[in-house]
Amino acid sequence: MIKIGLDTESLHLWFQNHRMDIFGFIETAHEFGLDGVMINIISDYGLDPEWGTLGSNAPEHLARVKALLDKYNMYCEIATKGIGYDHLVKVLDVAEAIGADIIRTYIPITLNCSADRKTGGEGKYDLGKIRLDFDPAVFDDAAESLRKIIPELQKRRIKIGLENHEYETSEELVNVIKEINSPWIGLHYDFGNSMMAWEEPEQAARNMAPYTVTTHFKDHIIIPCPDDKYGYVVCGVPAGQGNMDLPGLLKIILDNSAITRLNLEMCYPYCAQFKRTPGVGGVEKVGEGCFKVEPPLFNPDVIKPNQYYYPQEISAELLEEFLKKQMDGARASAEYTKKLCREYAGR
Numbered sequence: 001m002i003k004i005g006l007d008t009e010s011l012h013l014w015f016q017n018h019r020m021d022i023f024g025f026i027e028t029a030h031e032f033g034l035d036g037v038m039i040n041i042i043s044d045y046g047l048d049p050e051w052g053t054l055g056s057n058a059p060e061h062l063a064r065v066k067a068l069l070d071k072y073n074m075y076c077e078i079a080t081k082g083i084g085y086d087h088l089v090k091v092l093d094v095a096e097a098i099g100a101d102i103i104r105t106y107i108p109i110t111l112n113c114s115a116d117r118k119t120g121g122e123g124k125y126d127l128g129k130i131r132l133d134f135d136p137a138v139f140d141d142a143a144e145s146l147r148k149i150i151p152e153l154q155k156r157r158i159k160i161g162l163e164n165h166e167y168e169t170s171e172e173l174v175n176v177i178k179e180i181n182s183p184w185i186g187l188h189y190d191f192g193n194s195m196m197a198w199e200e201p202e203q204a205a206r207n208m209a210p211y212t213v214t215t216h217f218k219d220h221i222i223i224p225c226p227d228d229k230y231g232y233v234v235c236g237v238p239a240g241q242g243n244m245d246l247p248g249l250l251k252i253i254l255d256n257s258a259i260t261r262l263n264l265e266m267c268y269p270y271c272a273q274f275k276r277t278p279g280v281g282g283v284e285k286v287g288e289g290c291f292k293v294e295p296p297l298f299n300p301d302v303i304k305p306n307q308y309y310y311p312q313e314i315s316a317e318l319l320e321e322f323l324k325k326q327m328d329g330a331r332a333s334a335e336y337t338k339k340l341c342r343e344y345a346g347r
Contacts, residue, residue: 005036007265016046036075062097106165153184161188166196170207186213199281209256216265236267238329240336
């Protein structure tokens with residue numbers, strides 16, 4: 001049976017508003033009947049500026065995290081961003097301390113900017129307002145940078161999964177993996193992120209599956225957003241409540257990869273802009289299949305789609321509503337994912 005884990009992003013509001021720490025999160029994943037966790041160590045509102053939802057890299061703190069994971073016999077993976085050697089070594093140190101054997105990362109978007117390529121920047125925190133089509137050289141640069149970390153990965157027996165993180169098409173990422181050509185660096189297939197690059201999730205799944213070492217399992221719809229350049233945004237919903245063919249996508253990934261885990265990243269409530277030019281990933285416009293347009297989740301006179309991720313900036317009352325909806329959605333997503341995996345195993 002495939003093991004199922006929960007990504008901390010699934011309860012981002014709970015972390016950002018100090019209603020939960022990493023220990024409470026592990027307890028929650030256990031309560032949901034899940035087998036592991038993916039810990040996001042990226043900076044965000046209200047979080048530790050370096051270690052995100054993990055909170056700290058102090059040895060005593062990491063020992064407590066590992067002890068709780070061991071108590072429940074849970075696997076652990078880490079989610080970070082950036083491909084710089086020094087950064088990845090620091091992440092590998094933490095991964096070893098808590099027993100994580102896979103690190104998800106992605107190519108920082110500002111590597112596409114000429115100024116950043118000169119300074120070696122690791123990308124901006126808020127990518128929501130950035131749209132551009134890549135200079136193909138960014139992928140050559142990424143492959144060259146990632147090759148440097150391979151000896152450390154091999155020594156520590158830890159793999160990297162490079163994610164399709166809203167900007168990259170599956171073909172672009174597959175080409176990077178082929179160029180690196182190492183068993184220690186594969187792909188992280190996010191079930192929904194290809195949509196922001198105007199690519200069908202099924203196409204991304206078929207292209208990425210043979211190289212996939214880890215995943216983010218999620219569901220999406222498209223909703224109107226008059227303030228956005230394209231008039232629509234991709235909106236996260238609890239798993240099984242969107243327009244993605246999750247059973248079909250899961251079958252493609254499990255039938256064509258060697259993964260043994262599925263990490264639930266329930267991005268609700270959140271919205272993401274289309275990041276690339278329409279047609280780059282093969283889809284020209286919204287309207288059909290998983291790109292079908294649905295009504296907004298909430299009254300746009302009260303909260304707009306681009307405000308879903310940080311409702312605490314609107315009102316305390318709305319934040320409480322969103323906190324409850326997020327926890328309920330995460331629980332429902334866990335039940336849906338477990339059921340879907342049981343059905344796959346029993347086919």
